[in-house]
Amino acid sequence: MSEVPDDLRYTEEHEYLRDAGSEGEFFVGITDYAQGELGDVVFVELPSVGDSFEHMEVFGTIEAVKAVSELFCPLAGEVVEVNEALDDDPALVNSDPYGDGWMIRIRAADPSAADGLLGADAYRSHLEEA
Numbered sequence: 869m870s871e872v873p874d875d876l877r878y879t880e881e882h883e884y885l886r887d888a889g890s891e892g893e894f895f896v897g898i899t900d901y902a903q904g905e906l907g908d909v910v911f912v913e914l915p916s917v918g919d920s921f922e923h924m925e926v927f928g929t930i931e932a933v934k935a936v937s938e939l940f941c942p943l944a945g946e947v948v949e950v951n952e953a954l955d956d957d958p959a960l961v962n963s964d965p966y967g968d969g970w971m972i973r974i975r976a977a978d979p980s981a982a983d984g985l986l987g988a989d990a991y992r993s994h995l996e997e998a
Contacts, residue, residue, distance in 0.1 A: 870901035872992050873966055877942065877985035879924070880994055884966065885942045885982055892979040896942060897970040898930065898961060901995055906932035909961040912954045914939075914971055920946045923981065927972065930961065939971065943981050949973035 872878075877885040882902035886895040903909065911931040921927050921941040928939040951970050954960060961969040976982065986994060 870899065870904060870995065871966070872899070872901075872988050872995070874988040876966070877982050877987065878991035878994075879940060879942050879985060881924075881940045883940055883942050885985060886966065886970070888973055892945075892976050893948060894943065894945075894974055894976060894979075894982065895970040896927075896972050896974060897965055898939070899991075900965050902937075903962050903965045903969070906930065906937060907934045908932055909958045912958045912961065912971065914950050914954070915947050917947050917950060920944075921974075930958075941974065942985055943974060943976045944978065945974040945976040947972050948975050 878899065882899045884897055884899050888895050909930060909932050914928045921944065923944045924940045926938045927941045930937050930939055950972055953968065
């Protein structure tokens with residue numbers, strides 16, 4: 869069974885949102901389930917700091933040995949940081965998806981919109997239906 873931390877919010881497309889500790893800022897990455905389905909991640913294409921995205925707009929791509937997938941922004945907002953460690957070691961997404969494998973940090977246009985994402989229990993139910 870995939871790891872689903874209780875303190876995160878999730879999309880049905882398997883991105884997560886983790887509070888970054890600064891008002892209205894969140895880390896975004898893909899879930900343990902998603903990295904497991906993709907297999908060995910070999911490349912991640914991410915946006916630049918200052919880029920803005922709407923809710924569920926594509927913000928990048930992730931390439932694994934088996935497939936290339938789009939990455940969707942869980943909240944509308946502006947990118948304030950990009951995980952440059954993924955340039956040299958994209959496999960961090962596989963080994964530590966909720967830690968060192970995060971992808972972008974965003975400043976949400978409306979932080980309360982995070983409440984509209986799936987909680988851990990709802991995401992687990994979503995996985996069982998998949």
